[in-house]
Amino acid sequence: MSFQTEPSYQHGSASRSAIVLVNLGTPDAPTRSAVRRYLKEFLSDPRVVEIPRAVWWFILNLIILPFRSGQSAAKYQTIWTPEGSPLKIYTAAQAKLLEAALLQRGHSDLKVVMAMRYGSPALPEVLKQLKAEGINRIAVLPAYPQYSGTTTGSIYDAAFQHYGTVRNIPELRFVRNYHDNEAYIHALRDSVLAHWDQHGQPDKLVLSFHGVPKRTLMLGDPYHCECLKTARLLAASLQLTPDQYMVTFQSRFGKAEWLQPYTAPTVAQLARDGVKRLDVLCPGFTSDCLETLEEISLEVRHEFEQAGGQQFHYIPCLNDSPAWIAAMADIIEPHLIGWPTRLAASEREAQQKDAQVARAAALERGATD
Numbered sequence: 001m002s003f004q005t006e007p008s009y010q011h012g013s014a015s016r017s018a019i020v021l022v023n024l025g026t027p028d029a030p031t032r033s034a035v036r037r038y039l040k041e042f043l044s045d046p047r048v049v050e051i052p053r054a055v056w057w058f059i060l061n062l063i064i065l066p067f068r069s070g071q072s073a074a075k076y077q078t079i080w081t082p083e084g085s086p087l088k089i090y091t092a093a094q095a096k097l098l099e100a101a102l103l104q105r106g107h108s109d110l111k112v113v114m115a116m117r118y119g120s121p122a123l124p125e126v127l128k129q130l131k132a133e134g135i136n137r138i139a140v141l142p143a144y145p146q147y148s149g150t151t152t153g154s155i156y157d158a159a160f161q162h163y164g165t166v167r168n169i170p171e172l173r174f175v176r177n178y179h180d181n182e183a184y185i186h187a188l189r190d191s192v193l194a195h196w197d198q199h200g201q202p203d204k205l206v207l208s209f210h211g212v213p214k215r216t217l218m219l220g221d222p223y224h225c226e227c228l229k230t231a232r233l234l235a236a237s238l239q240l241t242p243d244q245y246m247v248t249f250q251s252r253f254g255k256a257e258w259l260q261p262y263t264a265p266t267v268a269q270l271a272r273d274g275v276k277r278l279d280v281l282c283p284g285f286t287s288d289c290l291e292t293l294e295e296i297s298l299e300v301r302h303e304f305e306q307a308g309g310q311q312f313h314y315i316p317c318l319n320d321s322p323a324w325i326a327a328m329a330d331i332i333e334p335h336l337i338g339w340p341t342r343l344a345a346s347e348r349e350a351q352q353k354d355a356q357v358a359r360a361a362a363l364e365r366g367a368t369d
């Protein structure tokens with residue numbers, strides 16, 4: 001085992017901090033080959049598919065990738081925008097807006113960047129780049145409010161694996177979950193209420209979370225419980241009675257049992273049971289993506305209407321909404337305690353003085369802006 005050679009140590013170098021907002025990742029293009037590359041990396045992660053490696057290698061390479069890549073590419077084409085994949089666009093916007101929000105709160109020496117667990121920009125590359133910029137304190141913020149070994153756990157793995165080859169490792173902090181964070185729940189509540197202000201209230205609100213194999217719950221993954229807690233808190237903040245909402249799990253993959261009830265058949269059953277107007281919110285996704293824009297807003301909508309439902313409303317994810325950006329700042333701020341992210345008072349005074357001088361010079365020149 002050998003570790004990377006470091007540049008020679010500089011005494012007294014400034015300590016610099018960064019937040020890395022990490023999302024799942026998405027293909028580089030909605031094409032068969034790009035989707036295949038993405039799925040191969042994603043589905044080869046032993047955190048995501050817990051099947052003995054040799055058996056899974058054959059299933060993945062001989063069955064899943066040849067068939068699913070084309071099918072998924074066709075789905076990606078329905079949600080792709082001129083700027084690219086929605087998941088990446090929203091995550092990039094969130095990183096930029098979070099940096100601005102933290103600057104507003106006085107964290108003037110703090111950078112926020114995005115990274116992806118699969119695809120690009122790849123987490124190890126982003127961590128390398130931060131090191132090259134002299135950043136030696138890093139807080140990792142997964143884009144997943146509810147912890148699961150399949151998602152958050154895998155981000156930790158990727159970071160640990162990367163630093164396993166590094167000699168001079170930065171100080172690291174990891175956000176684990178924020179499923180019950182007050183600001184997150186309030187941001188969800190605000191987005192539901194804004195939707196209802198405009199469109200009125202539905203007969204039922206379905207809270208649809210991404211599923212995981214039921215086996216992971218049996219083996220101790222807390223994801224299911226955290227989803228239910230998010231749902232309970234959100235329902236309470238919306239003052240919903242138990243018959244006004246329900247929790248479902250979507251995006252089942254493969255033949256094994258996943259967390260139940262499954263979203264699509266449940267929604268169809270609700271329509272058959274006489275629910276005319278249904279709203280669906282996906283609180284576990286912080287950015288709209290294939291699973292929300294295609295699976296819910298197109299496929300599940302179709303199922304509801306086919307089964308006799310009349311009005312289906314998909315309530316968008318938190319995306320770049322101001323309440324969510326403020327919530328992200330609330331979530332990450334406690335993880336920055338003790339870090340020199342705020343300029344020293346003397347430096348701030350010097351900056352304010354510079355600004356005053358610049359303003360005075362501008363006034364003298366007669367500038368009015």
Ligand SMILES: C=CC1=C(C)c2cc3[nH]c(cc4nc(cc5[nH]c(cc1n2)c(C)c5CCC(=O)O)C(CCC(=O)O)=C4C)c(C)c3C=C
Binds near residue numbers: 043148223
């Ligand atoms: C195979 C098992 C999968 C597990 C377990 C899983 C867990 C999981 N995934 C998300 C969030 C997202 N998943 C997305 C896409 C997606 N998920 C799987 C499979 C598993 N996910 C696949 C194969 C795909 C790709 C698309 C497809 O072929 O169906 C996405 C969207 C990505 C995008 O580009 O828009 C997200 C987001 C969570 C939160 C989760 C467990 C909690």
Ligand SMILES: [Fe+2]
Binds near residue numbers: 251
């Ligand atoms: Fe997934």
Ligand SMILES: [Fe+2]
Binds near residue numbers: 251290291295
């Ligand atoms: Fe899906």
